[in-house]
Amino acid sequence: MTETVAGVLEDVSTNDSPIYTLFESLRVSELTREHILQVAAGVLGSVHIDGFSSLADCADVMEGLRTRPLGTYDEEIISPPIAKIGPAAYDFYGKHDLDERYWDIAAEATAIRSGLLRGGDPLDFAYDKVRAAWGGDVVPARSRGRDMFAGIIREMLNGAKLHFDEIVREFPGVLDETPASFVTFNWYLSAPDDGGETFVYRRRWAPADEAHRDGYGYSEDFVAHEPVAVIRPKAGDAAIFDSRNFHVVRRPGRGDRRISLSFFLGINGRGQLVTWS
Numbered sequence: 276m277t278e279t280v281a282g283v284l285e286d287v288s289t290n291d292s293p294i295y296t297l298f299e300s301l302r303v304s305e306l307t308r309e310h311i312l313q314v315a316a317g318v319l320g321s322v323h324i325d326g327f328s329s330l331a332d333c334a335d336v337m338e339g340l341r342t343r344p345l346g347t348y349d350e351e352i353i354s355p356p357i358a359k360i361g362p363a364a365y366d367f368y369g370k371h372d373l374d375e376r377y378w379d380i381a382a383e384a385t386a387i388r389s390g391l392l393r394g395g396d397p398l399d400f401a402y403d404k405v406r407a408a409w410g411g412d413v414v415p416a417r418s419r420g421r422d423m424f425a426g427i428i429r430e431m432l433n434g435a436k437l438h439f440d441e442i443v444r445e446f447p448g449v450l451d452e453t454p455a456s457f458v459t460f461n462w463y464l465s466a467p468d469d470g471g472e473t474f475v476y477r478r479r480w481a482p483a484d485e486a487h488r489d490g491y492g493y494s495e496d497f498v499a500h501e502p503v504a505v506i507r508p509k510a511g512d513a514a515i516f517d518s519r520n521f522h523v524v525r526r527p528g529r530g531d532r533r534i535s536l537s538f539f540l541g542i543n544g545r546g547q548l549v550t551w552s
């Protein structure tokens with residue numbers, strides 16, 4: 276157990292058997308395998324990695340995004356550009372199928388992304404660091420034998436409503452193999468001076484929560500009293516948390532745009548990290 280977690284260890288048990296909430300938002304300078312495992316096991320709310328990349332690398336990617344002819348890879352692209360580069364499996368949940376469009380958008384996005392960081396792919400940079408932390412393979416999840424897309428670049432223009440991400444529940448059968456955990460990874464390439472925080476609640480979806488539906492998300496009142504891990508993004512930082520916990524992204528305030536490169540991480544039965552977006 277890390278020192279910080281031990282430091283906040285508080286027995287909240289109502290009988291003689293100790294029980295700990297364990298939902299800290301840890302702030303570290305290096306991601307480790309233990310961080311990923313603790314988030315996956317649910318004994319850590321979030322890990323915020325300071326200086327995951329240099330600001331120069333963020334600026335390089337941002338400059339590339341500014342000058343790239345981004346084309347018509349997705350109708351969700353709005354002005355200003357870079358609302359989203361790359362498909363999210365989520366976009367295809369309603370169709371119950373990753374159709375040809377998914378693979379087409381994936382190929383285009385991969386091509387656009389491939390030259391964005393010092394002539395290389397920023398996803399490779401992120402994979403190298405996550406692989407080093409994990410000490411094992413980081414490989415794409417597969418859907419009907421094909422490598423899924425991972426590494427969406429997206430701008431949160433207005434934040435995101437309270438939601439959870441659990442692909443095996445929302446899109447059963449899409450992954451060829453069921454991972455044992457669901458962690459989201461976000462590398463913040465650009466971030467506002469204020470606003471744009473991510474709140475992660477210690478609360479997983481339950482069927483009765485559908486009574487709190489609000490469009491694609493949920494109203495926040497029913498999680499308001501849960502322990503919460505808060506991430507305040509800074510450019511160059513990264514963060515992980517269990518994507519099955521309800522989370523909300525606040526509207527970005529003053530300063531730079533809120534742009535991240537992100538993917539989900541699952542741990543499979545062979546001890547590999549598998550990725551998708």
Ligand SMILES: O=C(O)CCC(=O)C(=O)O
Binds near residue numbers: 524
């Ligand atoms: O941008 C963020 O901080 C979180 C976005 C999100 O909803 C996710 O990664 O699942």
Ligand SMILES: [Fe+2]
Binds near residue numbers: 438440518522
């Ligand atoms: Fe999410």
